[in-house]
Amino acid sequence: MVLTGATAMASALPEDGGRFDRPREGFAPASTVLRGALPEQAGLDPEPIRTAERQLDDWSRADAADGHPLFSGAVGMLVHNGLIVDTHATGGAVRYADGSGRELPRSRQVPMRADTIFDMASVTKLFTSIAVMQLVERGRVDLDAPVARYLPEFGVNGKRSITVEQLLTHTSGLEPFLLLWRDWPDKASRIKAVMNVAPETEPGSTYTYSDLNLITLGVLVERLTGSTLDKVVAERITGPLGMTDTGFNPPASKRDRIAATEYQTNPRRGMVRGEVHDENAWALGGVAGHAGVFSTARDMAVLGQSLLNGGTYAGERILSEGSVRAMFTNYNLGFPGDDHGLGFELNQLWYMGGLTSTVTAGHTGYAGTSFVVDPKSSSIAILLTNRVHPSREWGSINVARQAWATALSRAMAVLPAEGRTFWFSGLGDEGTATLTTRPITTSGRYSSVRFSAFVDCEPTDPLVLEASTDGTTWKPVTVTATGLGAPREAVPFLAGTGHRTWWSVRAELPRAENLTLRWRFTTDGNYTARGVAVDAITVTDGERTLLDGERRPDAFEAVGFSLHSR
Structure with a gap:
């Protein structure tokens, strides 16, 4: 019998393709590369996905939340077993004229497209963390070593014992952020302020999510490589993986594809588009360990699949399997609810939804992005929005983050324990x-x-x-x-x-x-x-x-x- 079309593709799937109730162990085959497919061809029920698409459409409408959209626009992508089973674009990449929510004339608005480029905000932290783990693999960095071994100027004001691992897991005791853009005059003084800051709590005693941890790691990467962080990410991560739309400070030639973010009055930047939204990253020249990367849903799916494959994609290895396991292993057992691997957040129901598990890894970004990688089902859920366009005051999009990831979980099958239903x-x-x-x-x-x-x-x-x-x-x-x-x-x-x-x-x-x-x-x-x-x-x-x-x-x-x- 000759199999064609959907039947042929379904027959090539693993036996647990489309199954939520058969959690996997280990990595996907290293040869797995992304390709498009219908949900049915991946063994999935399309209806939960279509329902989530309609929800995204509804949330981008003008009166979705308190007289405004939940977000201006979004691009969502769902991947299962290496198959891109859904890409959905809705709403506007550029929609508003100012911070009050006054819409531009239709002729000047820019709709979301599948290849729209987004400010990934704190998802940048994952790129910095991968760069650090690459240095660990090369023997240049010891996770248990004090950061001051590599950055002597960091080891002041009670920080001499803070380790690289503590920065990666946000247990360093450093406060969440400093107003670097406002309180220090230039890049050198801003970096010095981070190096000089004293911990708020005893290192290792608490979990406090802090941009300062990753700013410090970005400086560490630059110091040990002798190169800028943007070049390290390009040469060691995005370049090998073929992520051509991912990087810091996107070129002017790509501006027409970039989603706008906030209309900022303090600092006076106007409508931000094509520059990083985060004020501190902007004040550091657009390149920082905590924020600054721009990307597309497709590029982020490639990164996710490389991790599911154990650190490799299309013949290019960016991490060893051991490093990926460490990034997906909870180091914060002493801080229940704040599960964290080396750089990756773990087990966070508030945005991972139905894909949540102890090894489900990901990160969110303040500008409205989320990235979820679920090894147990070999799945990826990506939701990119410009929820701060035109104002960060319009509120949280966590309900959308959960709904998008949960849709993929419900599209996968749970078969009856007995009988047919x-x-x-x-x-x-x-x-x-x-x-x-x-x-x-x-x-x-x-x-x-x-x-x-x-x-x-x-x-x-x-x-x-x-x-x-x-x-x-x-x-x-x-x-x-x-x-x-x-x-x-x-x-x-x-x-x-x-x-x-x-x-x-x-x-x-x-x-x-x-x-x-x-x-x-x-x-x-x-x-x-x-x-x-x-x-x-x-x-x-x-x-x-x-x-x-x-x-x-x-x-x-x-x-x-x-x-x-x-």
Whole structure:
């Protein structure tokens, strides 16, 4: 039989292509290079992706949030198994005339395109971190060494013990930023101010995200290479990877493709376009370790795939596999919630959404960018916006960041634990979904309920099994779960992200007449992940089966849950 088109491409995929419930170990094949495909050709359900596209369109409309768009425009890209399954451009790259939100005439506006170039803001920190790790590989830098070994002027005012690793993991104790552009007159004095600053806290004692950490590392890279940071990034990262639209201080020839950022009055820069938005990076000549890189969605996808491949792409190696593992390993175990590898943020539900796991790596940028790399599903989610155009005061886009990454997670399949279907709820913020049985009578002797649960939700968004004898008063039932990532003891609810496997769950039931069981999934005001699923529900009373959910799905009343086959 000759296979053609989508069938032929699907047959070439790994067996776990399109599967969310088969988390991977290790890297993708080093030979993996990006190519385009339809979601269906990658084994994905296109509907969650199309829904997310419509959300991006809606958020770019004039009245999307408090009388203005959530962002002027966006370009989103989704990659799975090396296949670019979606590229979506919406809204305006240049839309406003000034900081008040007065729109330009249509003829002067510039729409977003797939190849629009964005100010990546703090995503720049990843490029600086990669440059540092390249020096580690060459034996030029020791992660455990004090920074003062390489930058003697840094080792003042209580900073002599701060290590390179502490800068990469934001545990140095340095404050978040200084107003370098305002309080010091030139580049030399601004760099000296960073070298002179004293820690706010004891080095190693706290996690504080700080631009000063990466500004310092940028200086370290320049000192040890004898070259400027922009040239190091070009020669050792973007050049080998063929990222032709990525770098500092983009040339005037590319200005027409660059998304505008903010209309700045202090400093008086007017509408910023083609220059870095961050004032400190601008004051340092547009080249700094914390901000200044411009890029496109496609170029960032190449970087992401090189990391999924273990540091190599199209025959060019920028990092060893060991370095990539270190960048994707949590060094901040002592600071729960602030998981951080060497340069990369890890396990951050607030923008990684349904792709969140302990090894999911990425970064965001203040100007409105986010970059998520998920090794467990060999996936990349990139959302680039100019959310500060025309004003940073228009607010957060975290809801869009989550939605875009979550769309890819929901496009991947979770197959039923048993049978052909399962109950699923992908509830949004501040909602409740319930799955309720008909009344049953239990003797209390060996009465129990068993079910399977696939749980991917914020720790504060619980899936609770409850019981009632009057249909009004509900009490939680303590459950015991087994499986990868399951709670180690009996618990009153189930929650968590990243394990991506079905749990087997069991609970003892009391003696009761007219006992009703209810699975309740409740979300708070922030941070939703892929959602929760319940399957293979069986209630037994000794040798008797009182309820078989596989045979009788009609025995349940579902509100916010629905039957899914994947």
